[in-house]
Amino acid sequence: MPESTVILSNKQVSHKVRRMAYQVYETNVNETEVVLAGIMKNGFLLAKRLKTEVEKISPLKVSLCEVYVDKKTPTNPVTTSMTIEDIQNKSLVLVDDVLHSGTTLIYGVKHFLDVPLKQFKTAVLVDRNHKKYPVKADFKGISLSTSLNENVAVQFDRNSCTAVLE
Numbered sequence: 183m184p185e186s187t188v189i190l191s192n193k194q195v196s197h198k199v200r201r202m203a204y205q206v207y208e209t210n211v212n213e214t215e216v217v218l219a220g221i222m223k224n225g226f227l228l229a230k231r232l233k234t235e236v237e238k239i240s241p242l243k244v245s246l247c248e249v250y251v252d253k254k255t256p257t258n259p260v261t262t263s264m265t266i267e268d269i270q271n272k273s274l275v276l277v278d279d280v281l282h283s284g285t286t287l288i289y290g291v292k293h294f295l296d297v298p299l300k301q302f303k304t305a306v307l308v309d310r311n312h313k314k315y316p317v318k319a320d321f322k323g324i325s326l327s328t329s330l331n332e333n334v335a336v337q338f339d340r341n342s343c344t345a346v347l348e
Contacts, residue, residue, distance in 0.1 A: 186335075186347060187347045189324070190307070190345035192342040192344055196343075202232060202235075206275055206303075209320075215243040215245065216242050216273045217247050217272050217273070221249045224279035225286075227338045228343075229275075232277060251289050260292070274302050275304065275321070276294065276304045277306070282312060284315035284317040285314070304318070305320065308323060310326055334347055
């Protein structure tokens with residue numbers, strides 16, 4: 183098994199998520215509701231943590247939406263756990279754990295371009311700075327310049343979350 187280095191401990195992840203929650207609230211201070219759309223698995227788990235923090239610090243109603251993107255074939259149709267009608271005319275934040283090449287995030291963004299939204303932002307815990315698509319994270323926990331052969335993984339356990347460099 184390759185050696186890995188912890189780049190964010192559970193405590194550090196908690197601090198980053200809390201800071202991102204303040205950014206989400208500041209950006210949506212005039213709204214009553216925000217939709218956190220987490221890209222399946224880790225992006226959705228991060229969105230759940232972000233939801234908890236936003237609700238602690240603000241009066242915003244936070245809805246969770248899971249976004250299903252086929253990571254092996256991202257050109258396949260993207261689906262969500264909420265209907266278009268439930269999302270439209272709201273502020274939406276698309277959430278993923280790591281912004282690697284930008285492929286998953288850009289196809290997630292593309293799905294929501296046909297939905298009339300009040301505001302559309304993106305959030306990631308780790309931005310690797312190796313994008314092949316013109317997509318950026320509006321809210322990010324950490325920016326990390328890595329070599330192309332290094333991988334960043336966010337590991338969610340029952341009560342903790344860490345980010346590691348593999």
